[in-house]
Every structure is written in C-alpha cells, then in structure tokens.
Amino acid sequence: MTLPDGQEPEAKPEPGAEQAADAAASTPEAAATTPEAAGEAPKAEKPAAAAKAERPARPAKEPEPKTAPRVAPPAGSVNEAVAAASGVTLGAAYLVPDWKGESVAVEVSRDDVPAVLTACRDDERLDMKLLRCLSGVDWQEEGLEVVYHLYSLSKKRGVTVKTRVSYDDANVPSVAGVYPAAEWHEREARDMFGINFTGHPDLRPLLLPEDMTDHFPLRKDNPLQEIEEWQGENLREGAGEEEE
Amino acid sequence: MVAEHERSLEVVDIPINMGPQHPSTHGVFRMVLMVDGEKCVDVIPHIGYMHRGGEKLMEAMDFRQGIGYCDRTEYLAQFSAELAYVMAVERLMDVQVPERAEYIRVILTELNRLSSHFMFMGAFGIDSGVFGTSFTYAFPQREYLQELFEEVSGDRLMYAYFRVGGLAWEVTDNFVQRCHEVLKHTQQGIRDIDELLTKNEIFIGRCQGIGAFTAEQAIANGLSGPMLRASGVPWDLRKDEPYSVYDRFNFEIPVGNYGDVYDRYLVRLEEMRQSVSIVEQALEQLPAEGPIVAEKLPRRLRTPPGEVYAKVESPRGEWGVYLVSKGGDKPYRLKMRSPSFCNLSALREMCLNQFLADAVMILGSMDIVLCCVDR
Numbered sequence: 348m349t350l351p352d353g354q355e356p357e358a359k360p361e362p363g364a365e366q367a368a369d370a371a372a373s374t375p376e377a378a379a380t381t382p383e384a385a386g387e388a389p390k391a392e393k394p395a396a397a398a399k400a401e402r403p404a405r406p407a408k409e410p411e412p413k414t415a416p417r418v419a420p421p422a423g424s425v426n427e428a429v430a431a432a433s434g435v436t437l438g439a440a441y442l443v444p445d446w447k448g449e450s451v452a453v454e455v456s457r458d459d460v461p462a463v464l465t466a467c468r469d470d471e472r473l474d475m476k477l478l479r480c481l482s483g484v485d486w487q488e489e490g491l492e493v494v495y496h497l498y499s500l501s502k503k504r505g506v507t508v509k510t511r512v513s514y515d516d517a518n519v520p521s522v523a524g525v526y527p528a529a530e531w532h533e534r535e536a537r538d539m540f541g542i543n544f545t546g547h548p549d550l551r552p553l554l555l556p557e558d559m560t561d562h563f564p565l566r567k568d569n570p571l572q573e574i575e576e577w578q579g580e581n582l583r584e585g586a587g588e589e590e591e
Numbered sequence: 592m593v594a595e596h597e598r599s600l601e602v603v604d605i606p607i608n609m610g611p612q613h614p615s616t617h618g619v620f621r622m623v624l625m626v627d628g629e630k631c632v633d634v635i636p637h638i639g640y641m642h643r644g645g646e647k648l649m650e651a652m653d654f655r656q657g658i659g660y661c662d663r664t665e666y667l668a669q670f671s672a673e674l675a676y677v678m679a680v681e682r683l684m685d686v687q688v689p690e691r692a693e694y695i696r697v698i699l700t701e702l703n704r705l706s707s708h709f710m711f712m713g714a715f716g717i718d719s720g721v722f723g724t725s726f727t728y729a730f731p732q733r734e735y736l737q738e739l740f741e742e743v744s745g746d747r748l749m750y751a752y753f754r755v756g757g758l759a760w761e762v763t764d765n766f767v768q769r770c771h772e773v774l775k776h777t778q779q780g781i782r783d784i785d786e787l788l789t790k791n792e793i794f795i796g797r798c799q800g801i802g803a804f805t806a807e808q809a810i811a812n813g814l815s816g817p818m819l820r821a822s823g824v825p826w827d828l829r830k831d832e833p834y835s836v837y838d839r840f841n842f843e844i845p846v847g848n849y850g851d852v853y854d855r856y857l858v859r860l861e862e863m864r865q866s867v868s869i870v871e872q873a874l875e876q877l878p879a880e881g882p883i884v885a886e887k888l889p890r891r892l893r894t895p896p897g898e899v900y901a902k903v904e905s906p907r908g909e910w911g912v913y914l915v916s917k918g919g920d921k922p923y924r925l926k927m928r929s930p931s932f933c934n935l936s937a938l939r940e941m942c943l944n945q946f947l948a949d950a951v952m953i954l955g956s957m958d959i960v961l962c963c964v965d966r
Contacts, residue, residue, distance in 0.1 A: 479815075
C-alpha cells in the first residue's frame with residue numbers, strides 16, 4: 348500500500364496533525380522517526396508505513412479549506428429585496444452554486460425567520476409561494492442550522508434562508524403556519540437533529556418511533572454502527588490507488 | 592341529571608385503521624381515518640416503517656458509492672434519483688459532462704418516467720376497481736422497458752449506471768434500434784391504457800371530483816410534479832429550470848383544469864406521450880460517437896467545500912438533493928427532498944370531507960413510493 352503524502356490528514360484531521368506533518372516535511376529525518384505523524388497511517392498498517400518512511404518525504408500539500416469562500420452577491424440581488432420587504436436586518440448574504448449560475452443565501456437570526464419567510468411569500472417583488480425544501484444541518488461546535496429553500500414560480504428565482512441555533516437552545520419558530528409544506532419537513536428535522544420548532548401544531552416523531560424523543564440520529568455525535576463504517580472504509584481502500 | 596334510558600342518540604367519530612399491511616397503501620404505510628358515517632373528518636398518516644437512515648449512511652459513503660443508494664431510495668424512478676445526485680456532485684466539482692452522455696441520460700430518464708407511469712397506471716386502475724385488468728396491460732409494457740435498462744446497466748432495478756461526469760460504460764451497440772423497438776411497444780401500451788381507462792365509466796365515477804386541490808392549495812402544500820400540474824400550475828423543472836440538455840427538445844407541459852384525481856391521471860397519461868416524443872427527439876440528436884465520461888476525472892472524487900441544491904423532475908415531482916460538503920470525498924450532509932414525502936404531507940388536507948372509499952383513490956393518485964417517503 349502506498350499512501351500519498353498529505354492525503355490522510357485531510358480526510359481525518361486531528362488537532363496538531365497538520366503542524367506535525369509540516370514539521371516532518373521540512374526535516375526528512377524527522378519523518379523517518381515519526382512515520383505516524385507524516386502519513387498518519389492507521390496503527391494496523393505499521394509495516395507499510397515503516398517501508399514508506401525510507402523514501403524521502405515529499406512536501407506536504409497545503410491543507411484544503413473547510414469552508415467555501417464567501418462571495419457577496421452583486422448589487423440588486425434578491426437579498427436586498429428580502430431585506431426591503433421584511434424590514435429585518437439580515438445577516439451575511441453570499442452566493443451559492445445553482446444549476447446554472449448562482450443563487451443567493453442569506454443568514455437571519457432565528458427570531459426573524461417567520462417575518463422573513465412571510466415577507467418572501469407575500470411581497471409582490473418576491474412572490475415566493477413555494478417552499479421547496481427545508482433541511483437541518485449539524486455544524487457541530489458551530490451549532491445546528493436550518494436551511495429553507497424558497498422559490499418563486501412567477502419570477503423564476505429562489506433564495507436560500509438559513510438560521511443557526513446552539514445545541515443548548517435549539518429552538519426555532521415554526522413556519523408551518525406560513526408554508527403548510529414545512530409541517531412534515533420540520534417534524535423530520537426534529538426527529539433527526541432535535542431542533543424544536545416552537546409553535547408547530549404537531550411535533551410528534553414522524554419517521555422515528557413515537558417514543559424516540561431523546562436521540563437524534565443525524566447529529567454528528569451519533570456514530571454509525573461499526574459495520575457500516577467498516578463497509579465504507581473497506582470499499583474505499585484501493586479505490587483511489589491508481590491515481591493521485 | 593338525565594337518566595340512562597333518557598339520553599339522546601350518541602354520535603361518535605370512529606377511527607378506522609388502514610395499513611401498514613394493506614394492498615391499497617402501495618407499500619408499508621398506515622393511516623388512521625376518523626370517520627363520521629362515511630366521511631373522513633381527520634386523517635392521521637403514520638410513516639417511517641421503511642426508514643433506514645439513508646441520509647446518514649450516505650455521509651459514510653464516498654461520492655461513487657452514494658449513487659447505488661439513490662436507486663434503493665427511489666426504486667421506480669432510479670435514473671432520476673441518480674441524476675439528481677450526480678448533478679449535485681458535478682456542480683460542486685465543476686465537471687462538464689460530455690454531450691453524448693447527457694443525451695443518453697435524458698433518454699434513459701425519460702424511458703424511466705414511462706416505466707414509472709406504467710406502474711402507476713396499473714396500480715391506480717386496481718385502486719379504482721378495474722381489478723387486475725390494468726395491471727395486465729401496463730406491466731408487459733413496463734417489462735420491455737426494464738429489459739432495455741437491464742441490457743444497458745446490467746440490472747433490472749438497481750441500475751447504478753450514471754457516474755459523476757458521465758456514465759459507467761458505453762451503451763450496447765444496438766441501443767438506438769432497441770430504443771425504437773421499445774418505444775413502439777410503449778406507444779401501443781399508452782393507447783391500451785387510454786382505451787381501457789380514460790372513458791371507462793367505473794373509472795370516471797371513481798375519479799372525477801375527488802380530492803380536488805386548487806392551485807394555491809397545491810403550491811402552499813409543496814406539491815410538485817403531476818400533482819401540481821393537475822391543479823393547473825404549468826411548472827416543470829425540465830422547462831422552467833432546464834438541466835442536462837432538456838432545453839433542446841420541443842415538448843408540452845400538460846396541465847389539468849380541476850385538480851382532482853381524474854386530472855392527475857390525465858396529466859400523467861399525456862406526460863407519457865410527451866416522454867415518447869422527447870426520447871424520439873433525443874435519439875435523433877444523439878451524437879453517434881464521443882466520450883461518455885468527463886476527461887481528467889480523478890478516481891477518488893473530491894469536492895471543494897460548499898453547498899448545492901440540485902433538482903430534477905422525477906415522475907413524481909421535484910427530486911432535490913441538498914448536498915453540503917466540507918471538502919473531501921464524502922458528503923458532510925445530504926438531504927434528499929423526495930417528492931413522495933412532500934406530496935404525501937398534503938394527504939390529510941386532501942382527504943378531509945371525502946368518503947372513506949375515496950381516500951384510497953386519493954392516496955393512489957399520489958403515486959407514492961414508500962421507500963422514497965421514509966428514506
């Protein structure tokens with residue numbers, strides 16, 4: 348097995364691993380003495396790592412960024428119309444890729460969500476009558492996020508509204524009254540992420556068993572069963588061997 | 592105090608359980624209908640019997656492995672589900688798909704729409720009381736299509752044929768000829784269904800004026816696909832946000848007038864004719880030669896960090912994939928916006944004040960796939 352340098356640290360970063368790899372790359376002797384630090388090879392593959400350490404270590408690649416660079420939308424984009432229609436001070440607005448070109452994502456504080464979405468639905472300039480998707484995302488130490496994808500059938504454009512809450516206070520006002528379509532999506536997000544949608548008419552578990560109210564499977568602190576991880580890892584082994 | 596023998600006639604709503612094992616629920620779906628006489632006053636759907644945590648599993652799969660899981664989620668419109676997923680990854684990686692691959696994708700996706708609608712026609716006919724007759728006409732036609740998919744992909748149901756950047760392998764040498772052969776059967780099949788059901792008195796009696804939704808109701812409830820178009824909203828992603836090469840074909844978007852169960856049937860029937868037309872045009876325009884996978888694609892696919900919401904018009908409506916990546920070879924979060932799930936959420940509102948027997952028709956007209964509802 349040949350592990351290209353700098354590949355593993357990106358896959359599973361550990362605190363200090365990148366600095367260690369940098370140090371190892373600058374001094375080949377150090378790499379020879381600490382192969383784990385250079386390649387971060389799993390314990391079971393020590394012989395392979397030792398054999399590899401005989402080769403001179405290549406310079407480590409620059410670590411990939413973990414978040415996309417945020418590009419502000421051009422003037423006159425939909426976020427300005429949203430701000431004008433709702434009268435709410437919006438958070439950051441940035442471009443996200445759409446099928447052709449880009450669409451706009453705006454961040455709002457959770458208390459403003461119903462006001463912003465009501466304005467999006469009712470304002471003539473926006474006329475976004477369709478809530479096409481509502482998703483929860485677990486950003487771990489950065490909290491939980493709810494993402495609303497809105498779309499206007501008449502204007503043929505959409506906007507992505509996002510809001511973040513912390514784990515300890517995972518309450519978001521429900522928009523089931525604004526968009527009836529959100530009702531099941533919110534129940535699903537509560538099932539999977541434990542986001543409590545205040546004011547929701549019926550927040551019983553939807554996809555999960557009815558008594559399963561204290562366990563949120565899609566949160567990142569819920570690891571998969573060992574067998575499922577193993578399948579993924581095992582199949583991945585050798586998948587990218589020929590190239591890179 | 593009124594004595595026991597003097598009290599007036601007691602009227603109560605009776606809960607009737609339907610499912611999860613019931614032939615008319617099209618899968619493992621349960622609903623509790625509160626009936627006042629024959630009318631439904633409340634409907635409580637119970638889903639999740641088939642929930643397998645697919646979104647979580649896909650977080651552990653790399654971008655190539657995830658394709659196979661799409662088939663298992665939407666097992667009647669597999670190519671649509673695969674297409675949405677690979678489109679999401681392609682958009683994040685900024686991969687340009689070769690033209691020939693795009694055409695083959697469109698051909699297969701549209702043929703898949705035909706096979707899915709044949710399934711609907713068969714099952715819906717049974718719901719309406721035509722018993723097995725509709726199935727015996729629809730299923731042989733679906734079989735021709737599945738044979739073609741098997742020739743191309745090697746599998747009858749779980750195709751996993753689309754790849755990020757193109758297709759898994761070249762289609763068979765006689766692909767174009769085979770498509771034409773299958774289309775002949777398909778057109779005959781559409782005529783059969785049309786003659787069997789459209790003017791069938793029993794069928795009309797069971798369908799017309801039932802479960803009607805206005806355009807406003809349909810949009811507010813997040814309906815999409817034939818369900819939305821039956822309510823008179825001409826919204827089709829193939830026209831309104833054209834993806835792949837759909838902007839190169841001439842086709843109509845059929846819409847209904849009344850938004851009832853019968854309109855949903857008619858819209859689907861007309862959609863099948865339009866799909867045949869799209870496939871014929873695509874076969875004509877299909878480049879005879881050319882690459883089928885994008886060049887310079889690494890074996891281990893890695894996306895830059897970012898997010899994208901990709902959507903395709905599946906036979907049931909908008910199939911969306913919200914993909915969040917933190918970089919690397921696996922999704923950080925993947926939400927499948929399944930049209931069955933969104934359409935089914937309107938079931939309660941649609942069934943209110945309808946007869947108990949009509950609830951079956953309304954559910955049948957949604958053409959749900961329970962695997963895709965539960966994920």
